[in-house]
Amino acid sequence: MEERIPVTVLTGFLGSGKTTLLQRLLNCEEGAGVAVMINELGEVALDHLFVQKLTESTIVLKNGCICCTMREDLQTGLRELIDGCSRGIIAPFNRVVVETTGLADPTPIAQTLDGDLMLRRQVRLANIITTIDAVFGAEQLDTHEESMRQAAIADRLVLTKTDIATPEQIALARDKIHKVNPMAMVLDSNSPESLWPMLFDIDPFNPDTKSAEVQAWLSRLPHIKAADAMHGEHHHHHHGEGEEHVHHYHEGYHHDENEIQTFSIRTEKPLNWTAFAIWLSALVHRYGKQILRIKGLLNVPGALGPVVLNTVQSHITPPMHLDEWPDEDHSSRIVFIVQGISPKMMQTSLEHFLSILED
Numbered sequence: 266m267e268e269r270i271p272v273t274v275l276t277g278f279l280g281s282g283k284t285t286l287l288q289r290l291l292n293c294e295e296g297a298g299v300a301v302m303i304n305e306l307g308e309v310a311l312d313h314l315f316v317q318k319l320t321e322s323t324i325v326l327k328n329g330c331i332c333c334t335m336r337e338d339l340q341t342g343l344r345e346l347i348d349g350c351s352r353g354i355i356a357p358f359n360r361v362v363v364e365t366t367g368l369a370d371p372t373p374i375a376q377t378l379d380g381d382l383m384l385r386r387q388v389r390l391a392n393i394i395t396t397i398d399a400v401f402g403a404e405q406l407d408t409h410e411e412s413m414r415q416a417a418i419a420d421r422l423v424l425t426k427t428d429i430a431t432p433e434q435i436a437l438a439r440d441k442i443h444k445v446n447p448m449a450m451v452l453d454s455n456s457p458e459s460l461w462p463m464l465f466d467i468d469p470f471n472p473d474t475k476s477a478e479v480q481a482w483l484s485r486l487p488h489i490k491a492a493d494a495m496h497g498e499h500h501h502h503h504h505g506e507g508e509e510h511v512h513h514y515h516e517g518y519h520h521d522e523n524e525i526q527t528f529s530i531r532t533e534k535p536l537n538w539t540a541f542a543i544w545l546s547a548l549v550h551r552y553g554k555q556i557l558r559i560k561g562l563l564n565v566p567g568a569l570g571p572v573v574l575n576t577v578q579s580h581i582t583p584p585m586h587l588d589e590w591p592d593e594d595h596s597s598r599i600v601f602i603v604q605g606i607s608p609k610m611m612q613t614s615l616e617h618f619l620s621i622l623e624d
């Protein structure tokens with residue numbers, strides 16, 4: 266169904282093991298079909314020298330960061346790969362992995378793919394993979410905003426250096442990343458099994474695997490599934506004649522002034538899609554960079570199954586219908602990962618918006 270080439274963004278803090286992971290992936294059987302773009306800071310690019318299996322389908326973007334100054338280079342690089350392949354200069358590939366610098370904000374990269382009309386027809390964002398250093402990860406998440414954003418935005422988190430970290434360090438890193446991003450699958454880079462299927466076979470933006478991906482991240486959110494049992498931890502809001510509207514579950518991750526927060530909203534009532542879509546685009550427009558991820562299952566009147574929502578910052582993929590619900594719970598559930606925005610404010614504004622349109 267989906268013919269565009271999937272692009273994976275591989276990010277992670279400085280020295281967290283991106284290049285090492287990339288090397289391991291390229292060494293897999295499936296690695297032969299991967300074209301690589303490596304972005305490095307500094308005039309003398311070195312990273313790509315550590316990746317042994319480099320072929321002609323590797324492009325090194327030097328001397329700048331694709332998330333800030335080199336977005337055009339990213340576009341040009343992708344075009345070069347695609348053109349080269351169609352002219353037979355570059356070996357055929359079926360996936361592109363873009364390794365960012367350690368300080369990159371991965372979200373503008375997603376937008377870069379979107380922003381180029383030509384490219385948009387040929388490539389699509391497949392997923393965002395973030396490496397987290399098991400030894401220093403917990404500390405880096407606390408002290409470096411870049412690290413925190415990289416973790417918050419990810420579809421997959423890969424814990425590296427578990428072979429040299431203490432069990433306490435690993436537990437602490439896992440605990441922190443779960444608080445920042447409970448939806449992402451967490452993998453161990455030193456696991457003897459192939460990471461390939463976990464990283465690539467279920468692809469959150471691919472309609473064919475959407476249902477499996479939704480089930481996977483829902484299962485990681487037990488507090489949403491078992492919401493009614495969570496007395497005291499969520500707030501009911503009553504409107505008019507006591508009708509129940511939006512419930513709000515607050516996970517909360519406290520991080521100084523630029524606090525990143527994960528929280529979810531559930532509503533039992535079918536959601537007015539038009540109203541919700543207007544609210545969402547206004548939100549994304551207003552807060553831009555502060556919206557890291559939004560994932561949701563929406564119960565929209567008239568639809569057989571739920572509508573799946575998946576945004577990376579202002580990159581809102583067209584919502585997709587599933588034929589059936591992944592579980593018995595047919596309420597709308599939306600998970601937000603935001604930075605410096607009050608969950609309370611968002612919840613109130615959504616309630617308000619939905620109620621205006623109902624009247």
Ligand SMILES: Nc1nc2c(ncn2[C@@H]2O[C@H](COP(=O)(O)OP(=O)(O)OP(=O)(O)O)[C@@H](O)[C@H]2O)c(=O)[nH]1
Pocket residue numbers: 277278279280281282283284285286312366367425426427428429454455
């Ligand atoms: N023991 C151990 N060392 C690792 C692991 N992953 C990476 N390293 C080492 O950590 C160092 C940094 O790894 P890289 O793969 O270069 O990290 P990176 O994220 O690409 O680094 P930058 O591009 O500089 O941000 C290297 O010396 C790697 O050999 C791991 O799982 N275990």
